[in-house]
Amino acid sequence: MKLALYSGGHDFENIRMDEALLSMVGNKNPKVSFIPSCSYLSHVDFREYVSQYRKHRIKRFIHFPIDTSFSNVVKEEVFNGDIIHLSGGNTYYFLKHLRKAKMLGALKEFVKRGGVLTGLSAGAIIMTKNINTAGFPSFDRDENEDNVKNLNGMGLVNFEFFPHYKNSARYDKELLKYSKKSRNKIYACPDGAGILLNDGMKTFVGKCYCFFNGEKIVL
Amino acid sequence: MGQSQKKSKLSLKSYSKFDSIDGSHPFKKAVPEGFIDYPARIRKGGKLAFFNYALAKEMGLIPVSHPEKMDKELEKKVLETFGIVIINEFDQMNGRSFDKKDIKSGTYMATRYLQLQHEDKTGRTSGDGRSIWNGQVKHKGSTWDISSCGTGATALSPATSKYNRFFETGDPSISYGCGYAELDEGLSTALFSDIFHRNNINTEQTLCVIEYEKNYSINVRAHQSLFRPSHFFGYLKQGNYTNLKNSIDYYIDSRRADKEFENCPKGPKKYDYLLNYVCRTFANTTAIFEDEYIFCWLDWDGDNILMDGGIIDYGSVRQFGLFHHEYRYDDVERFSTNILEQKEKAKKIVQTFIQLVDFLKTKEKRPLGQFKKHKVLTEFESLFNERKNYNLLKKLGLGESAVEALLDKHISVVEDFRKVFSYFERAKSSKGLGRVSDGVSWDAIFCMRDLLRELPQIYLSREEHLNEAEFIEIIRSNYATQEDLEVNSYRKKKIKEFQELYSSLIELSCMEDGTSKEKRLLEMTMRSAVINKMERVTGDAISLIVDLVMKQRKKIGSDEIYKLFKKFSSFQTMDPSGQSLPNKKFWSSNLMRQFYEIVKERREGI
Structure with a gap:
């Protein structure tokens, strides 16, 4: 299983993550698909994404919004590719539409077949067991305007992911509180950091933290 | 002098340009028989439903630094200038008297122009039937004509021509000719015209909409010359x-x-x-x-x-x-x-x-x-043909220089492609002609925009053409029945021809400027994602969006409507350069989210 969980940030902050990710891909001319969290203005994010990976000589990209009608022909191209990227955005909205478009199962199959799945922020949270971390801290959380009740993620990993983490007391307070309730380890990553999983091998890129049972551990 | 008095004096001064909009217009002198001149009076009970700050700034009516927020003085000025009703022939013949302080000092012209719905067919009886021209303003080398719709029944309305009598403004017995306009038509025009304007489609623009009881309104339009060919015909x-x-x-x-x-x-x-x-x-x-x-x-x-x-x-x-x-x-x-x-x-x-x-x-x-x-x-x-060729190449997602090179050196390939493109674009449903909400239609069955959006990225991904079933799967619309989608030998030939010519255009454009095929396809993928975006508004969607706004009208003020429309129009700007992007926080308003859903749902309609 090949996964990359990005926290966020600018392209120049993620160069190490990008290089580590691309080293997991077998194909020298990989086909990369971008699934935006929401189709609204997604071409802007797609453009930024292309710009980021063209620096690494990637040439083949597909833009594939799933919260609107889509063609099965394009879907097939996406799932026959090498990398699928789940973008950032509102985690609830994104999960709702991935589920509605029956993408969650297809993505798991893609990963099982050896495809590389990457996610940034919301996209990364959805790859984990649940999307609870999208709901806090109170000062920087996603609004559940879609009233999504089933907060189960894809469950590709046995931990939870907290993106855009800032090493400060107000973040720690909420993370420590949550970690007492959760049975899972919560990996908190600042922008530019992230986690790579390559066939069972877990690598932390950048300064990452773990919150578990009411404790904070620097990784 | 206190601070608030100073502020008030300054703002009054900055709205003084409205005072020149008093019915005077140079056309009156140039063609004295080209219009009917009407005195007018203030129409009471109006309130602003929409005010186009961007346009008002462009016209020099308000300072560029003016906040996009209505203040009492500006509102008063707008209502005094545009909230008027003509004193028409009916009023005059029936000896109606009006309070002198309500009567405007200027007179306002209803211009004469040819209209096919008048029996006369020579323009002697037709023209502005429910509009008058408020005047003209000049700013930074541009001249703007301003006219208002819904300012009373003129003698140039089809009703007067048909029944050979003058009508009272607001006469409920005659809808088309009563001289009033409606709020929903004013707001629809404001939104639709702003979308077109942002996409470089030439159009009148709405300066403001003033709302009256029973959902009547005065809809004020502006453009750099509001003359139509019919004014001369x-x-x-x-x-x-x-x-x-x-x-x-x-x-x-x-x-x-x-x-x-x-x-x-x-x-x-x-x-x-x-x-x-x-x-x-x-x-x-x-x-x-x-x-x-x-x-x-x-x-x-x-x-x-x-x-x-x-x-x-x-x-x-x-x-x-x-x-x-x-x-x-x-x-x-x-x-x-x-x-x-x-x-x-x-x-x-x-x-x-x-x-x-x-x-x-x-x-x-x-x-x-x-x-x-x-x-x-x-x-x-x-x-016409040159422009059609140009438009098609732009829709493919090609940049300006690639388009020019193809038009200059490979016009026969472009024209052959346009023919096969047209074959699919014009394909109609086997269901035949049927009624739609405001007319008749015979459904088109293929969505060319979907095809143009997906094709470059598919070719980039797989480097081979689509088979017939795949091609139809992408291009089919919700209007198509199974029968419509049948791939007979002719259609099979056309699918092959379409893809071969499309590929030829790409290869030729690469040959002309030395760009690699992958780079060209990627560039087309990104441009086409904007130009042929899935969520493009239709006339049906505009109507539903305005219905939604009308339902919420009591809760939202004119400034909020302006902001909503501005944001929505900006979202509808198909600018592949990405220079006119709206704020990404589209979801900040629940209403905006509903607009978005309407657009998605109605995207294939009329």
Whole structure:
């Protein structure tokens, strides 16, 4: 299983993550698909994404919004590719539409077949067991305007992911509180950091933290 | 003097330009018989439903630094300037008296122009039936005409012509001719015209909408010259040389400050210059209408369109999601033209201008038919085709230099591609002609925008053509039945031809500028994702969005409507350069989210 969980940030902050990710891909001319969290203005994010990976000589990209009608022909191209990227955005909205478009199962199959799945922020949270971390801290959380009740993620990993983490007391307070309730380890990553999983091998890129049972551990 | 008094004085001064909008207009002097002049009075009970700050700034009515927030002084100024009703023939014949302090000092013209719905057919009885011209303002070298719809029944309405009597403004027995306009039509026009304006489609723009009881409104429009071909065609039909010459001379002189007319000669050659301008304008405009699927009812009378090809009167204007080329608007007594007939009607307008210019130069009015083989009409055809070729290549997602190279060096491939593109674009459902909400239509079945959006990225991904089933899967719309999607041998041939020609265009463009195929396809993928975006508004969607706003009207003020419309229009700007992006926090408003869902749901409609 090949996964990359990005926290966020600018392209120049993620160069190490990008290089580590691309080293997991077998194909020298990989086909990369971008699934935006929401189709609204997604071409802007797609453009930024292309710009980021063209620096690494990637040439083949597909833009594939799933919260609107889509063609099965394009879907097939996406799932026959090498990398699928789940973008950032509102985690609830994104999960709702991935589920509605029956993408969650297809993505798991893609990963099982050896495809590389990457996610940034919301996209990364959805790859984990649940999307609870999208709901806090109170000062920087996603609004559940879609009233999504089933907060189960894809469950590709046995931990939870907290993106855009800032090493400060107000973040720690909420993370420590949550970690007492959760049975899972919560990996908190600042922008530019992230986690790579390559066939069972877990690598932390950048300064990452773990919150578990009411404790904070620097990784 | 206290701070608040100072502020008040300053703002009053900064709104002083409104005072010049008092009904005066140079056309009155140029063509004294070209209008009926009406006194007017303040119409009480109005409140602002919409005010276009961006346009008001462009026109110099408010300072550029003015916040996009209504204040009492500005509102008062707008209501005093535009919240008026004419004192018409009915009022005068019935000896109605009005409070002197409510009577405006100026008089306001209802202009005469030709309209096919009038029996007279020569423009003697027709023109602004429920509108008056508020005046003209000049700012930074531009001249803006301003007119208002819903300011009372004039003697130029179809009702007066039909029943040979004058009507009281607001007479409930006669809807089309009572002189009032409605709030939903005002808001629809404000939104629709702003979307077109941002996409470089020439159009009237809404300056403000003033709301009155029973959802009536006054809808104020502005444009750099609100003259229509029909303003001149009436005099041509009547053979009235003097008024025709005066009105055309006025029009040319009034446009001299504009870039389009800066090289216009002074002598009689100015008429040839005008003719070439009209030919070019109408060839380009109708080509754009066709390719953007804009339905604008053009007819021989030269109404519903401005001299510069700008859209005016949004009552029947639509933007289709697919090429619904059999759609006709039902205007009760007649059906409109369809989108494909627009070109022939535009050509007829140009032919009428040939007749008009000939009349001006020779003082002899020759029959229109004598000009049907005129070289300007050949030029019209040529310009129309050139523009269609250009539009198609742009829609593919090619950049300007690649488009120019293909048009310059490989025109036969471009034209062959346009033919096969048209075959799919014009394919219709086996269901046949049927009723739709405001007319009749025969559904188109293929969504070319979807195909143009997906094709470059698929080719980039797989480097081989789609098979027939895949091609149909991408292009099919929700209007298509299984029968419509059958791939017979002819269609199979066309699918192959389409893809071969599409690939040839890409290869040729790469050959011309040395770009790699992968780079070109990626560039097209990104540009096409914007140009052919899935969520493009249709006429149906505009109606539903305005219905939604109307339902919420009590909760949202004019500033909020302005902001909503501005944000939505910005989202509808198909600018692949990405220079006009709205704020990404689209979801900040629940209403905006509902707009988005409407657009997605209605994207293939009319």
